Amino acid sequence: MMPTLILYEDNPLLRDSIQSMLVLHDSIKLLGAFENPLEIINHIKEFNPDLLLMDIDMPGMSGIEAVTKVRIINKNIPILMLTVFDDNQHVFDAICAGASGYLLKKHISAKLFSAIDEIMEGGAPMSPSIARMVLQAMQQKKINDNPYQLTPKEKEVLTSLSKGNSYKMIGVEQAISIDTVRSHIKKIYEKLHVHSQTEAVSKAIHEKLV
Amino acid sequence: MMPTLILYEDNPLLRDSIQSMLVLHDSIKLLGAFENPLEIINHIKEFNPDLLLMDIDMPGMSGIEAVTKVRIINKNIPILMLTVFDDNQHVFDAICAGASGYLLKKHISAKLFSAIDEIMEGGAPMSPSIARMVLQAMQQKKINDNPYQLTPKEKEVLTSLSKGNSYKMIGVEQAISIDTVRSHIKKIYEKLHVHSQTEAVSKAIHEKLV
DNA sequence: CTTGCCATCGCATAATCATGTTATAGGTGC
DNA sequence: GCACCTATAACATGATTATGCGATGGCAAG
Numbered sequence: 001m002m003p004t005l006i007l008y009e010d011n012p013l014l015r016d017s018i019q020s021m022l023v024l025h026d027s028i029k030l031l032g033a034f035e036n037p038l039e040i041i042n043h044i045k046e047f048n049p050d051l052l053l054m055d056i057d058m059p060g061m062s063g064i065e066a067v068t069k070v071r072i073i074n075k076n077i078p079i080l081m082l083t084v085f086d087d088n089q090h091v092f093d094a095i096c097a098g099a100s101g102y103l104l105k106k107h108i109s110a111k112l113f114s115a116i117d118e119i120m121e122g123g124a125p126m127s128p129s130i131a132r133m134v135l136q137a138m139q140q141k142k143i144n145d146n147p148y149q150l151t152p153k154e155k156e157v158l159t160s161l162s163k164g165n166s167y168k169m170i171g172v173e174q175a176i177s178i179d180t181v182r183s184h185i186k187k188i189y190e191k192l193h194v195h196s197q198t199e200a201v202s203k204a205i206h207e208k209l210v
Numbered sequence: 211m212m213p214t215l216i217l218y219e220d221n222p223l224l225r226d227s228i229q230s231m232l233v234l235h236d237s238i239k240l241l242g243a244f245e246n247p248l249e250i251i252n253h254i255k256e257f258n259p260d261l262l263l264m265d266i267d268m269p270g271m272s273g274i275e276a277v278t279k280v281r282i283i284n285k286n287i288p289i290l291m292l293t294v295f296d297d298n299q300h301v302f303d304a305i306c307a308g309a310s311g312y313l314l315k316k317h318i319s320a321k322l323f324s325a326i327d328e329i330m331e332g333g334a335p336m337s338p339s340i341a342r343m344v345l346q347a348m349q350q351k352k353i354n355d356n357p358y359q360l361t362p363k364e365k366e367v368l369t370s371l372s373k374g375n376s377y378k379m380i381g382v383e384q385a386i387s388i389d390t391v392r393s394h395i396k397k398i399y400e401k402l403h404v405h406s407q408t409e410a411v412s413k414a415i416h417e418k419l420v
Numbered sequence: 421c422t423t424g425c426c427a428t429c430g431c432a433t434a435a436t437c438a439t440g441t442t443a444t445a446g447g448t449g450c
Numbered sequence: 451g452c453a454c455c456t457a458t459a460a461c462a463t464g465a466t467t468a469t470g471c472g473a474t475g476g477c478a479a480g
Contacts, residue, residue: 151456164409167437179459186439187456195438196466198407199374205415282480361426377466389429396469405468406436 005051037066056083071098101125215261247276266293281308311335
């Protein structure tokens, strides 16, 4: 089945250029091309596209804001960023917002269709320099840092638990009631997908969460 | 109070020499000097000495065997080995058997009395080269290897526990009843000086017991 | 053949934990 | 202000654990 898509790009020349590429390609169906994503939620509801192509620097609403908005209502639709920005801030803002791929504009002519194929197969196409940035960041921290999204308090409780402390001891140590300790540990179990102290401690130590 | 002691040494010249040193020293009382330790158990019962001086190479029974025999009936009486052997095997056999100190014969004239003082104060006098051997071995393995003397089964159970398994799961995994799992874990707690799963797991992982 | 250690199993009780449900107060973001 | 998240707290129930006591069979050392 032909994937359907919508393009958001404010520069008329580039928008027309991409539009031309897409309509000439008979395995892809372009549902629309807009100069800003202000109406993106309505577009999605109206056209039900398989994929979004998104510039970052657009008047009215940035592509990153647009991604954030889309992700509130739809966590799955692939969004491929098409942009000139290759700096850390833009790349990570986009990825954190929920972008599925990140193609620099200088690579569009050569890689756009393979990127679309890749993204439709569940991949995450990135320009080489972007991929490298992402890997480096992973190796450092950010994502790797707190893979289970534990809150600071939860991390604190888990650390104490991993030292061998009982609920009671943790409560005394952190000056909170034993029931509160329970609450935190309950949430920790949910986030770590475990069901006992030993599982949690084992996972925490081996994955260096503490 | 004057410490009392018994000497075992087969070489008559050396035995007389040591005997002379001891009787001339007025803060020590020599209860007897024998050429072999065959009657050592009776000697201990009869004389009730505070300390034993023990050669290794003696006819009839080696000093190491003698130490083993003594330790069966008395785990506390200090035994100082006096020997020419400074090889790994003899040293460790003697220590494993339960020797309290290890003095090479070439150091006897210079160190015997200070060694006796030290051993009576609960120390472990050793000739310098022996001390070094012992430290090196410690750093390698032997004692460091299984510092808590866990049996193979206990280690197995602890490993499973450290992976996050419950008693029930461990029982199934190792095809033993949950009560047996309890028994093993109880002993593990005693040996590790802990009182909960998390403490045990924490200790096990951090000290690389599993 | 006796003693001691290891592995096995059972039972009983009290303590602790796992889990669900509910609720309040402070902070953030829109 | 209204959602949403975080930290706090309480209560209840069933499950699991901690601990003590006791017992059997195998096996190795003395």
